[in-house]
Amino acid sequence: MNRFNQSTWSKVQCEMILAFLSFADYFRPKYFLLENVRNFVSFNKGQTFRLTLASLLEMGYQVRFGILEAGAYGVSQSRKRAFIWAAAPGEILPEWPEPMHVFGVPELKITLSGNSQYAAVRSTASGAPFRAITVRDTIGDLPAVGNGASKVNVEYESDPVSWFQKKIRGEMAVLTDHISKEMNELNLIRCQRIPKRPGADWQCLPDEKVKLSTGQIVDLIPWCLPNTAKRHNQWKGLFGRLDWEGNFPTSITDPQPMGKVGMCFHPDQDRILTVRECARSQGFADSYQFSGTILHKHRQIGNAVPPTLAYALGTKLKEAIDSKSFLHKSKNTAQFVVFDFLHVL
Structure with missing residues (x-):
C-alpha cells in the first residue's frame, strides 16, 4: 500500500484489508473505523478503496471517508492518513473531528468520479484555534x-x-x-x-x-x-x-x-x-x-495512530453514541407526555 506497490508487503496489506472486511461482515459491529496510508485511496487505481466502500455499503453500513493530517490535531508531525468511518443501520454516523492546530498543508482532497473532489475537513494553513506545535x-x-x-x-x-x-x-x-x-x-x-x-x-x-x-x-x-x-x-x-x-x-x-x-x-x-x-x-x-529492542520500539511507534488524533476520533464516536441515546430518551419522553395528556382528556 506504499510507494513500492508491487511488493509482497503491499499485497499482504491488501489481504489484511480483506480480512478486516470479513471480520466486519461476520461480527457486524455497530461501528467500524479503518485507518491506512494516504495512498490507500489511489492504490491500484483506486480499486481497493472503492471495493472497501462498496463492501461496507453492501453490508448495510453507513459510510464516511476522508484524509486527516495528524499535525492539525496536536502533534508536531506531518502524517496524512486515510480513514473510513462506518455505522450500522439505526446508529448515528460519527462526524470528523475539527482540526484545532495551525498546520501548513492545503485541503487534503480525494478525487471522486467525474473528477469532483472531496475534503473531509478544512485546511488550517490560514488559521486555527491553536498555533502549530514545533x-x-x-x-x-x-x-x-x-x-x-x-x-x-x-x-x-x-x-x-x-x-x-x-x-x-x-x-x-x-x-x-x-x-x-x-x-x-x-x-x-x-x-x-x-x-x-x-x-x-x-x-x-x-x-x-x-x-x-x-x-x-x-x-x-x-x-x-x-x-x-x-x-x-x-x-x-x-x-x-x-x-x-x-x-x-x-x-x-x-x-x-x-x-x-x-x-x-x-x-x-x-x-x-x-x-x-x-x-x-x-x-x-x-x-x-515500549517493549523489545530499539528496533521493536521504533516499529511500535511508527505503526501507531497518534494518541491525540485517536482521542479526537474517539470523542466523535462518543458524541454519536450519546446523540442516539439522547434522541431515544427524548422520543420516549415525548410519547409519555402525549399518553399522559390523552389520559387526562
Whole structure:
C-alpha cells in the first residue's frame, strides 16, 4: 500500500484489508473505523478503496471517508492518513473531528468520479484555534545524548519550557527510552559534516573523500545520491536535520539517514532521533513504555495512530453514541407526555 506497490508487503496489506472486511461482515459491529496510508485511496487505481466502500455499503453500513493530517490535531508531525468511518443501520454516523492546530498543508482532497473532489475537513494553513506545535516545543527540554546512546533511564536535567512538554511529561520523574540507534563510522562522519541549520541534508556535504579508522578512503557523499538524484526529486531530506521551528516528518518504523524518510538527524546533535523523541513526535506521553529492542520500539511507534488524533476520533464516536441515546430518551419522553395528556382528556 506504499510507494513500492508491487511488493509482497503491499499485497499482504491488501489481504489484511480483506480480512478486516470479513471480520466486519461476520461480527457486524455497530461501528467500524479503518485507518491506512494516504495512498490507500489511489492504490491500484483506486480499486481497493472503492471495493472497501462498496463492501461496507453492501453490508448495510453507513459510510464516511476522508484524509486527516495528524499535525492539525496536536502533534508536531506531518502524517496524512486515510480513514473510513462506518455505522450500522439505526446508529448515528460519527462526524470528523475539527482540526484545532495551525498546520501548513492545503485541503487534503480525494478525487471522486467525474473528477469532483472531496475534503473531509478544512485546511488550517490560514488559521486555527491553536498555533502549530514545533520540534522545539516537542523535544527542546530533553537532555543531550550521543550516537548510539543506550542508557534506558536518565534524568531530565531541566524543567519543561512549553505547554506540550509539561503535558507530555505528566508526573514522570525519570526519562525513559531516550536511546538512539548507533550509526557506523562513515555515517557518523557524514552526520557531523551536515550543517546545523534548517533544511540541511546530503546536498550540503562537501565533495571530498574521508579516511576511516581502518585506513580505508571513501567518498563522503554516497555515490548513488548525486548519480540518481534527477530521477528521485534530488533525494531531498536524506541525511537531513530537523528544523527547531518546523515539524517532524512522518514517523516511520526504522529511522535511518538513507531510509524512506531520511530526515532523522537532531537539529543540534550529531545522531539519529531517539526512541523517546520519536514517541513525542507521535504524541505519546513520557509515561508510555515500549517493549523489545530499539528496533521493536521504533516499529511500535511508527505503526501507531497518534494518541491525540485517536482521542479526537474517539470523542466523535462518543458524541454519536450519546446523540442516539439522547434522541431515544427524548422520543420516549415525548410519547409519555402525549399518553399522559390523552389520559387526562
